[in-house]
Amino acid sequence: MKIADTEEELIAPEIKEPESGLKNFIRRNISLRLVIQIYVVAVMLFAAWQFYGFYEAVQGYTSFAPERPAVVEGFLPIAAIVAFKAMFVTGEIDPVHPAGLVILLIVLLTGWIFRRALCSWICPIGTLSEYLGKLGKKLMGRNFNIPKWLDIPLLILKYALFLYVIRAFIFLPAEYAASFMQLPYYTVSDVKMFELFLNLGTRSLAFIGVLMLLSFLFKNFWCRYLCPYGALVGLLGVFSPFVLKKNSETCINCGRCNKVCPSKVNVQGKKSLVISTECTGCASCVAECPKANTLEFKFLGIIPVKPLIFSAGFLVAFFGLIVLAKVTGYWESTATLYDYQMLYNMLPSRGF
Numbered sequence: 352m353k354i355a356d357t358e359e360e361l362i363a364p365e366i367k368e369p370e371s372g373l374k375n376f377i378r379r380n381i382s383l384r385l386v387i388q389i390y391v392v393a394v395m396l397f398a399a400w401q402f403y404g405f406y407e408a409v410q411g412y413t414s415f416a417p418e419r420p421a422v423v424e425g426f427l428p429i430a431a432i433v434a435f436k437a438m439f440v441t442g443e444i445d446p447v448h449p450a451g452l453v454i455l456l457i458v459l460l461t462g463w464i465f466r467r468a469l470c471s472w473i474c475p476i477g478t479l480s481e482y483l484g485k486l487g488k489k490l491m492g493r494n495f496n497i498p499k500w501l502d503i504p505l506l507i508l509k510y511a512l513f514l515y516v517i518r519a520f521i522f523l524p525a526e527y528a529a530s531f532m533q534l535p536y537y538t539v540s541d542v543k544m545f546e547l548f549l550n551l552g553t554r555s556l557a558f559i560g561v562l563m564l565l566s567f568l569f570k571n572f573w574c575r576y577l578c579p580y581g582a583l584v585g586l587l588g589v590f591s592p593f594v595l596k597k598n599s600e601t602c603i604n605c606g607r608c609n610k611v612c613p614s615k616v617n618v619q620g621k622k623s624l625v626i627s628t629e630c631t632g633c634a635s636c637v638a639e640c641p642k643a644n645t646l647e648f649k650f651l652g653i654i655p656v657k658p659l660i661f662s663a664g665f666l667v668a669f670f671g672l673i674v675l676a677k678v679t680g681y682w683e684s685t686a687t688l689y690d691y692q693m694l695y696n697m698l699p700s701r702g703f
Contacts, residue, residue: 383659383662384471384472384633384662387472387473387666388472388478391472391473391475391478392475392478394422395422395475397420398420398422398423399423401417401418401419401420402419402420402423402541402545403545404416404417405417405418405419405420405688406542406545406546408688408692409539409542409688409691409692409695410695411692416688419684419688421449421450421682421683421684422450423541423545424448424449424450424451424454424541425450425451425454426541426544427448427451427540427541427544428451428455428580430448430451430537430540431448431451431452431454431455432455432516432520433523433528433531433532433537434448434451434452434455434528434532435452435455435456435520436520436523436525436528437525437528437529437531437532438452439525440525440526440528440529441529444681445532446684446685447532447537447538447684447685447686448537448540448541448684449676449681449682449683449684450676450682450683450684453672453673453676453681453682454673457668457669457672457673458580458583458584459583459584459587460668460672461584461665461668461669462583462584462585462587462588463587463588463590463591464591464592464593464664464665464668465588465591465593465632465661465664465665465668466584466585466588466591466593466630466631466632467581467584467585467588467614467629467630467631467632468631468632468633468662468665469584469665469669470574470578470581470584470631471613471631471632471633472633472662472665472666472669473669474580476573476574476578477571477573477574477578477581479563479566480566480571480572480573480574481570481571481574481613483563483566483567484566484567484569484570484571484572484613486567487566487567487568487570488570494568494569494570495568495569496569497569497576505575505576506575506576508576508577509575509576509577509578509579509581509582510582512577512579512582513579513582513583513586516579535694535697535698536698538686538690538691538694539691539694539695539698542691542695543698562577570613570615571613571614571615574614575614575615575629582628585628585629585630586628588628588630588632589626589628591632592650592651593632593648593649593650593656593661594624594648594649594650594651594652595618595624595625595626595630595636595637595646595647595648595649596623596624596625596646596647596648596649596652597618597621597622597623597624597625597645597646598644598645598646598647599622599623601642601644601645602619602642602645603641603642604619605641606619607636607639607640607641608636608639608640608646609636610639611635611636611639612635612636613631613633613635614627614629614630614631615629616629616630616636618636618646625646632661632662632665633662634648634658634661634662637658638658648661
C-alpha cells in the first residue's frame with residue numbers, strides 16, 4: 352500500500368483511469384460550449400455564403416437576390432458605435448443597420464452581467480484563436496508563454512486601442528453621427544466591408560497569417576493582447592453581479608484551475624475573489640476543481656450559482672434578446688436591394 356507523501360496526495364480524490372470507446376471520447380471532449388461554438392461558426396459561414404449571393408445581386412451579376420443576413424452587421428462595430436451615439440439625438444434605433452446596434456447593446460449588457468462569456472461562447476474569432484492554440488499544443492506538445500516583462504506592455508496595447516475607440520466615441524458629436532448615417536456609404540458599409548475582405552492584398556493576408564501563427568504558438572494571443580471588444584466587456588465584467596469566489600482553506604493548490612483557464616488567469620494565486628478583466632466566465636476552472644465548493648460563482652457574492660446555470664443564463668440572455676429584437680422589428684434593415692444597388696453605384700468601385 353502506497354503511503355501519501357504530501358498533503359495534496361492525501362486530500363485529492365482518486366482519479367480513475369479513463370474508459371475506452373466512443374462514449375468516453377464524447378464525454379471527455381464534447382462540451383456544451385463546444386457545441387455552441389460549432390453552431391455559431393456554422394451560422395457565420397452560412398451567413399457569409401448567403402451574403403455573397405446578396406453582394407452579387409447588388410452588383411447586378413445575378414437576378415436572384417437571396418435574403419441579406421442581418422447577422423453580418425456584427426462585423427460592423429464602428430457603424431454600431433456611430434448608431435449608438437446617434438441614438439442620443441434621434442431617440443430611435445437605426446433602421447438601416449439595426450442588428451449591429453442591437454448586437455452592441457447585447458454585448459454591453461451581457462458583458463456587465465456575465466463577464467466575457469461572449470468571448471468564450473459566441474465570438475468566432477475567439478473560437479478560432481482558442482483552437483489554433485489547442486492545435487499548437489497538440490502538435491508541439493506545449494504552448495509558449497510570453498515573458499512577464501512583455502506580457503504587461505502587450506496587455507496595455509489592447510487597452511490603449513480600446514481607449515482610442517472610446518475617446519473617439521465620447522468626443523464624436525451626436526449630430527455628426529446622425530449626419531454620417533445619412534450618407535450613401537453608411538447604408539452599404541456592410542457590402543463595402545465584404546468587398547474589402549474579398550480583395551485582401553498580400554500585406555493584409557500576411558498580417559492575418561502572422562496573427563494566426565501567434566495564436567498557434569501562444570494560447571489566445573489575439574484575445575489576450577489585441578481585441579478591443581474583449582477589453583470593453585472585460586472592464587464591464589469587473590462590475591458583474593456574479594462573483595467568482597475561492598475558498599483558500601479547502602484549496603489543495605493542485606493547479607488544475609490555472610491549467611484549464613484559456614485566458615491565463617492566475618486563479619490558484621487568488622486568495623478569495625477572482626477578479627480579472629481577462630476572465631471569460633467559461634467556468635472551466637469551477638468545473639475542473641476537484642474539491643467541492645472551493646471555486647464557486649456567487650450572485651452578489653452570496654448565492655451559489657452552478658456553472659451550468661451561469662452559462663445557461665448567458666445563452667438565454669444573448670439569444671433571447673436577439674429573438675426579441677426580431678419579433679419587435681429591430682433586426683432586419685429597411686434598406687431594399689434596390690436601395691443597395693443605387694447607393695453602391697454612387698461610390699468608388701473598390702475599397703473605401
